[in-house]
Amino acid sequence: MAFSVSHQHKLVKTSASTKSNVCSQILRPSACHVSKHLQVSCISENSPLTITRRSSVSCKAVTVEKQSAQAQTKQQNEYEIFTLTTWLFKLEKQGTINNELAVVISSIALACKQIASLVNRAGISNLTGVAGAQNVQGEDQKKLDVVSNEVFKNCLSTSGRTGILASEEEDFPVAVDIADAYSGNYIVCFDPLDGSSNIDAGISVGSIWGVYEPSEECPMDAHDDANKLMEQCVVNVCQPGKDLAAAGYCLYSSSTIMVLSVGTGVFGFTLDPMIGEFVLTHKDVKIPEVGKIYSFNEGNNDLWDESVQEYIKSLKSPEKWDGKPYSSRYIGSLVGDFHRTLLYGGIYGYPGDKKNKNGKLRLLYECAPMSYLAEQAGGLGSTGTTRVLDVVPEAVHQRVPLFVGSKKEVEYLESFTKKSK
Numbered sequence: 001m002a003f004s005v006s007h008q009h010k011l012v013k014t015s016a017s018t019k020s021n022v023c024s025q026i027l028r029p030s031a032c033h034v035s036k037h038l039q040v041s042c043i044s045e046n047s048p049l050t051i052t053r054r055s056s057v058s059c060k061a062v063t064v065e066k067q068s069a070q071a072q073t074k075q076q077n078e079y080e081i082f083t084l085t086t087w088l089f090k091l092e093k094q095g096t097i098n099n100e101l102a103v104v105i106s107s108i109a110l111a112c113k114q115i116a117s118l119v120n121r122a123g124i125s126n127l128t129g130v131a132g133a134q135n136v137q138g139e140d141q142k143k144l145d146v147v148s149n150e151v152f153k154n155c156l157s158t159s160g161r162t163g164i165l166a167s168e169e170e171d172f173p174v175a176v177d178i179a180d181a182y183s184g185n186y187i188v189c190f191d192p193l194d195g196s197s198n199i200d201a202g203i204s205v206g207s208i209w210g211v212y213e214p215s216e217e218c219p220m221d222a223h224d225d226a227n228k229l230m231e232q233c234v235v236n237v238c239q240p241g242k243d244l245a246a247a248g249y250c251l252y253s254s255s256t257i258m259v260l261s262v263g264t265g266v267f268g269f270t271l272d273p274m275i276g277e278f279v280l281t282h283k284d285v286k287i288p289e290v291g292k293i294y295s296f297n298e299g300n301n302d303l304w305d306e307s308v309q310e311y312i313k314s315l316k317s318p319e320k321w322d323g324k325p326y327s328s329r330y331i332g333s334l335v336g337d338f339h340r341t342l343l344y345g346g347i348y349g350y351p352g353d354k355k356n357k358n359g360k361l362r363l364l365y366e367c368a369p370m371s372y373l374a375e376q377a378g379g380l381g382s383t384g385t386t387r388v389l390d391v392v393p394e395a396v397h398q399r400v401p402l403f404v405g406s407k408k409e410v411e412y413l414e415s416f417t418k419k420s421k
């Protein structure tokens, strides 16, 4: 017996060949064997057609209503996007973070969006070249170093959730007007524009940041005199990386990607220029345990400690690696080199050397945030002898050697550097 559905929703007898058509129109393709045991009922012209199972036939009964609901949800899903804001809200609802931290991270995202457009248009808006001043590290500040620093400070201080800001471009930590801060008092350490030596060549650069809770040992007291206040700021800023409440970076490259962690794994959000929102693109990133890519500025090789030279030499010996030595990749921008290492595996290193025993990179706003992310992704961050996150800073702009990346690669490096100590 065969069926067809007419506009009047009543069943009429038809030829065998249309049997399957009828089924597929009404029922899902996978349930395409229909038997005479189906019951078709419809209450009125406007009510949906319902086909119910008369007995144990293989096809699942579905209501047209359900279908349209499914279609609706599918359409909704298609347009539903998971943004950084949605992610923060979800974490807040779960109690993983509090509203204050969510607001601080949102204000950092706002700063990064602004810097992304400034970097993109640097050549057009005469923002390439030097600013004509040096920062506390004795580096010639790029115009975009100065502008990015202002952007970060503005976004963070106007968030109403920060108490102290420590920047690569500021000699001393900046106390946000704590008297009027009505909640939060988070401490943010940041490198507003890392790898800025690459700016004028249009090569990838980034911003790096770490957020700390206020130190219980040294509460900030707005009534103290300026010197006392500065002391309190420095003490509050100089916290070990293991106490980070959140850390991240934003890569300004072929796309703008914000990668961060609040202690529940590493997530990446790509800026969609069409809607100006960071959209979730990298969920719970895990750094590969091994990776045959090393990222060192080998130009300094002869200045390095012998143990590091031995280590680099071992990576290049084909015999040691079944005829396939490690590949060398070095952009000269920590954010770019770290981002590749996070996704592909391998190791990034900036060792100390005969000139600078502790290398070039700053603990608070470069090494600690990157090591925090590496550990959250299953990797490691080492000074060669110590876990970076255990190092207690003695000064705001303190430098430490950095070796960060895949767990097995950093352990292999340490097998050389720990031996020589």
Ligand SMILES: O=P(O)(O)OC[C@H]1O[C@](O)(COP(=O)(O)O)[C@@H](O)[C@@H]1O
Pocket: 139, 168, 191, 193, 194, 195, 196, 197, 297, 332, 333, 334, 335, 360
């Ligand atoms: O040119 P070098 O000595 O290899 O140093 C490059 C490293 O220095 C940095 O540019 C330091 O950062 P800044 O640009 O913030 O000073 C890193 O991004 C990069 O990995």
